[in-house]
Amino acid sequence: MTQTPPLRPPLPRADRLGGLDGLRAIAVSLVLGYHLFPGWLPGGFLGVDVFFAISGFLITALLMREHRSTGGIALRHFWKRRARRLLPALGLVLLVSTSLALLADRDLLVGIGRQITGAALFVSNWTSIAAGSDYFARDAPEIFRHTWSLAIEEQYYIVLPLLLLLVLRFRGRFVRALPLAAIGAASALLMVALAAAGADPTRIYFGSDTHVFGLALGAALALIAAPRSAPAAPAGALGADPAAAPAAAGPIAGPRMPGTAAQFALAAAAVAGLGVLGWLAATLREGSAESFAWGFQLATAAALLTVWAVTRPGARIGRALDAPPLRWIGERSYGIYLWHWPLLLIATAVLGGWPPPAIGAVTLAASVGVAALSYRFVEEPVRRFGMRRSLALMLRRARTAPRLRWAPAIAGLAFAVAVPATVVAVATAPEQSTAVDAVERGKAARDAEQPAAETGGDDATGGQDPDAAHEGAAAGPIEPEGPDLTAIGDSVMLASLPELEERFPGIAVDAEVSRGLGVGVEIAAQQADAGALRPVVLVGLGTNGPIDPEELEALRTAADGRLIVLVNAHGERDWIPGVNDALDAYADAHRGVVVADWDGAIxxxxxxxxAGDGIHPNPSGGERYAESVQRALSELQQPGEAMGFSVPRR
Known part of the structure; x- marks a missing residue:
């Protein structure tokens, strides 16, 4: 009986580029912390840029080794290896995740056909840009949004071997590296320039032209500093081939061990690089001006410094980073990265009532477990033997090993279910999410109200001067009515607009999507200057980001003594508890300011x-929003030291 060959023969330790598996484990941990536990690592998205730097270095080092060994680069063989490494795991994620999303929440299927096509063809970054997707939006996350990074990598790897064939015609390491370094510098500067010009942050983040510098500079570093005795190496990035170097290279004499001083310098360089990455991961804000101006560039430089230090022949810091737990995670980081995002969205839809850290923990366990199975039974067999031979080996093992007897049947059944389910999901996907439906309902009510306001003959205060009304308060308190209210809010208030207008006829509402408190302060000041701000100012602007107490004070200054109702926020966003605490504290400390407890009501x-996002209200939720405002207005009329004055009679 023919014995089945082992899936992966162990590689000699001297033949590996040290530390890269451990560095990959750190990189994927940054991404997991950023996505699964919001607020813990606000700059954890930089883990992808660490992957880019590792990948550009490693793949170039392997291609250089092939060129030294054979005198050329086998383009067809290189691209075939890339396909074997990436496509099986990616295809499995696309099929399984789409099928689960069909069962969990149809909101996750919005744009699913475009997402699958973009991911499978490695162009998802550009298809997302063309569709107007917002990487930083929390309202409607796309289930395969994270495949943008794979797209940039694979687009680059179509071009990289061709560039190497050109630059290898030159003599000298630095001369060869110069064109790739120039490409990297141009990409980094283009990111800065577009950000300074006010370009869309998602366009800057997703663009292959603006975000390829980590790969290009990693390749330049490999041309300058990659060890010449670097045969096979661990996978260095999202899907880099762990055994991409050709077997024909043969053994190479081991390198001379660096001395104590050199070991200390390499360790110091690696620690410095990792320290910078840790600081950026803990402090850099997503989509911020500083992230595009220097954050991504500094992270890439720190990653390249670390890569250089840990891959020096004989570097003990590299061996330390290749500790077994880190190495195990690093080898499976491609699958962990692929699975974590869709599983997070699916878990959030299914376990919506759970605390976010609990959902993150469940997702983490599921991602690591499924990625380990994918690595063992899908990725490694196909990478080593190809699809057809892997299937043949699986059938042979099932016949000879009783414990694997049912494996082919289970795999076939899963495939037979997942493919039709994916087809159904694509064919029946909704055009927009329920959250968008809720906001569109509010926009329709607003647009229907505008023509009536334009032809009604009165101004925004029902034909009276709001400042005059503000100055002439009645002797006793009365309940505020719609004409007394100016409302300034975000998409949650906009979705509640029909119910607000029903409960408070004549209310003036200025609400828009993705609005923060800073914009609301400007609107209130403008309306006050124009004489359009009414005696009671209703503000609901805590959904889209943290609130600065200075902004609350600026709002009170703009209101100029008018009564203020602050609507608190609701949703699974890391800043919302802090927002609600800040609103409560400010209302407790200031007269004429109360909080409408929308969070408690909903x-x-x-x-x-x-809606499906757990943030925007449907009609029944809009009624609770209006009720919370009504209760807050009643509190304004309660006697006591906190209030001390009444709403002016109209």
Whole structure:
């Protein structure tokens, strides 16, 4: 009986580029912390840029080794290896995740056909840009949004071997590296320039032209500094081939060990690089001006410094980073990265009532477990033997090993279910999410109200001067009515607009999507200057980001003594508890300011009161929003030291 060959023969330790598996484990941990536990690592998205730097260095080092060994680069063989390494795991994620999303939440299927096509063809970064997707939006996350990074890598690897064939005609390491270094510098500067010009942050983040510098500079570093005795190496990035070097290279004499001083210098360089990455991961804000101006560039430089230090022949810091737990994670980081994002969205839809850290922990465990199975039974067999031979080996093992007897049947059944389910998901996907439906309902009510306001003959205060009304308060308190209210809010208020207008006829609402408190302060000041700000100012602007107490004070200054109702926020976003605490503290400390407890009102409501994102209200949720405002207005009329004055009679 023919014995089945082992899937992966162990590689000699001297034949590996040290430290890269451990560095990959750190990189994927940054990404997991950023996505699974919001607020813990606000700059954890830089883990992808660490992958880029590792990948550019490693793949170029392997191609250089092939060129030294054979005198050329086998383009067809290189691209075939890349396909074997990437496509099986990616295809499995696309099929399984789409099928689960069909069962979990149809909101996850919005744009699913475009997402699958973009991911499978490695152009998802550009298809997302063309579709107007927002990487930094939390309202409608796409289930395969994270494949943008694979797209940039694979687009680059179509071009990289061709560039190497050109630059290898030159003599000297630095001369060869210069064109790739120039490409990297141009890409980094283009990111800075577009950000300074006010370009869309997603366009800057997703663009192959603006975000390829880590790969290009990693390749330049490999041309200058890659060890000449670097045969096979561990996978260095998202899907880099762990055994991409040709077997014909043969053994190479081991390198001379660096001395104590050199070891100390290499360790210091690696620690410095990792320290910078840790600082950036803990402090850099996503989509911020500073991230595009220097954050990504500094992270790439720190990653390249670390790569250089840990891959020096004989570097003990490299061996330390290749400790077994880190190496195990690093080898499976491609699968962990692929699975974590869709599983997070699916888990959030299914376990929506759980605390975010619990959902993150469940997702982490599931991602690592599924990635380990994918690595063992899908990625490694196909990478080593190809698809057809891997299937033949699986059938042979099932016949000879009783414990694997049912494996082919289970795999076939899963495939037979997942493919039709994916087809159904694509064919029946909604055009927009329920959250968008909720906001569009509010926009329709707003647009229907505008023509009436334009032809009604009165101004925004019902034909009276708001400042005059503000100055002439009545002797006793009365309940504020719609004409007394100016409302300034975000998409949550906009989705609640029909119910607000029904409960408070004549209310003036200025609400828009993705608006923060800073914009609301400007609007209030402008309306006050124009004489259009009414006696009671209703503000609901805590959904889209943290609130600065200075902004609250600026709002109170703009209101110029008017009563203020602050609507708190609801949703699974890391800043919302802090927002609500800040609003409560400010209202407790200032007269004429109260909080409308929208968070408490909607938390006790049935699930159908909110759209699928758990943030935007449906009609029944809009009623609770209006009720929370009504209760806050009643509090304004309660006697006591906190209030001390009444709403002016109209």
């Amino acid at each position: 938390a006790a409501a049935p699930a159908e009161a909110l």
